[in-house]
Amino acid sequence: MNIEAQQAIESLRLGIPPEGHVRYFTVGRFKEINTLTTTLQQPSSTALLLKANYGSGKSHLLKFIRETALKEGYAVSSVTLDAKSAVRFNRMDQIFGAICRGLEVPGVKQKGIASFFDWISSQSKKGQVASNWSQITNNNRWNYSRIIKSPSIFIALRAWVSGRANTNLIEDWLHQAGGYKATDLDRELIRKTQISFREELQVNGSLKWSSYTTKASLFNFKRDAYVQSWHVIQDLDTLARASKLRGLIILFDEFEDIVYNISNIEHQKVAFQNLFQFFFGNFFTGMSFFAITPGFVEKCKHRLMTKGCWDYDYSHFDALPTFEMSPLEESHLQELAEKIRQFHGIAYDLDTNTLTVEKSLKRIVVKAASTPLQDRTRYTICEVVKCLDQLLEDDEYS
Known part of the structure; x- marks a missing residue:
């Protein structure tokens, strides 16, 4: 008996496409599939709502994109929104933590920031990095970066590459997007690893990081409207490309959670604004896909209107690029x-x-x-x- 095939059948018993075989079990929708495959083969800054009725394969299509993207040489992170389990779209620290937990690189089964950092470290040691690597590491001095926007992700990767830091702490800290004292992080990630580098870490000396004047602000993902959380997400894409991957693709499932499970209207407005940032902003230049059902835009508008938000700019919802899937015959x-x-x-x-x-x-x-x-x-x-x-x-x- 074939164990792999048995495992696939076990998954299918639950109506779930088996991991590693999603492309094989994808049928119909040839035009749509070809369009998405072409999109993945031509890297660009793309954000799409993937629209389909319940049971018409939104989650299946996200898994198809995941498998195809890994095959094409992307880093991928799959995030399932769940406001009840602290994955709220109005909290970008929670979102970036979920992105770090879901990170995958081609050919590696384990998920998470550890696999991603191990990939980057391995590529660096083999000299298989892009031309901007010297700008990221300041010619391997690692005292500051000309490109990386988040001091936290730079310090974390720098500590990881040194081989002297507690990797479990780094992994847990980024997966949870915080939760550690700044003094402990400074001791473990900066002071303990300093001996591995030629020069002192320059935080205030870097123009991009000049606003991070204290240890507390250096490791804070919530300050200034979660700006460092956004920067981490962009930096993950930058690092993926620097390590000869094609970039980072983020897949958001159960996206209607932002309509049904965020009760506070102010928090919900922030969640909508974060959605618009992925589509129209400049915080993230990689690809992102959001699984929704028909009527999602109308539900968002209705929610705002019932709360008396009459001066809201509803045109943003109508401008969201949407990819609609046909039902299976x-x-x-x-x-x-x-x-x-x-x-x-x-x-x-x-x-x-x-x-x-x-x-x-x-x-x-x-x-x-x-x-x-x-x-x-x-x-x-x-x-x-x-x-x-x-x-x-x-x-x-x-």
Whole structure:
């Protein structure tokens, strides 16, 4: 029996595309898929709302973009918004922390800032870095940076590269976007690693960092409307490109959380403003994708209007670039069923290319396609796997 195929079937039993095989289980929407693939092959500053009905594959498409982006040589971070679990879009420190936790680089299974920093450090030691690396590190002196905007991310990477710092502390600090005393960070990340570098770290001597006059401000991700949190996100893209990746792509799932789970209207307005920054601002120049359902823009406007925000500039919502996905047709669901059948046969070392299996799956797909369910695709996947499991149990494959 094939363990990898069995793991894929376990995922499909829940209606979830299996990790590592999302591209294989992507059917239909050929025009849309080609458009997205072309976008990923031509790096630019892009932000898109990915619009589809519930069950029409928003999350699946995000996973497809993730797999394709990693294959194309990008760093990727997947973030699921959840205001109830401290991933609020009005709090950019929480967002950048979630981005650090979700970071992935090609060919590495582990996620997080540790894998990202290890990749950069490895590329640096091998000399496989871009021409701007000397500007990032001031010709490997590491006393200041001409390009990196956030002193915190520079200090963290500098400490990581030194090999003298507590990497668990760095990882936890950035994953949680704070939570450590400035004096402890100064001792661990600056004083303890100073011996590895030729010159003293210059914070006030760098024009970009001249406003960080105290240890507290140096490591603060909330001050000045979360400006350093924004800078970290941009710096991650800069560092990805400097280490010969194509940039950073951020994928936001469950984005309607900003409508339903942020109750304070002032906080919600900040969340909307942060959304506009990704689309129209200059804080982040990489690619970002936001999964939404139809009516998202109208829901945002309605929320503001019901709270009496009549002087709000609603035109920003209408200007958001949107990528709309078409629903899967019966023929696409049939193709999906065939792919699941092949994996099921591989998983249990059986021949599924029989008339019994073909007829059974045909009935499942026809019924699913005619059922008025929002979550039709997931329902079809679950029913197909259930049918194949039952045929296996009853020994009716043949």
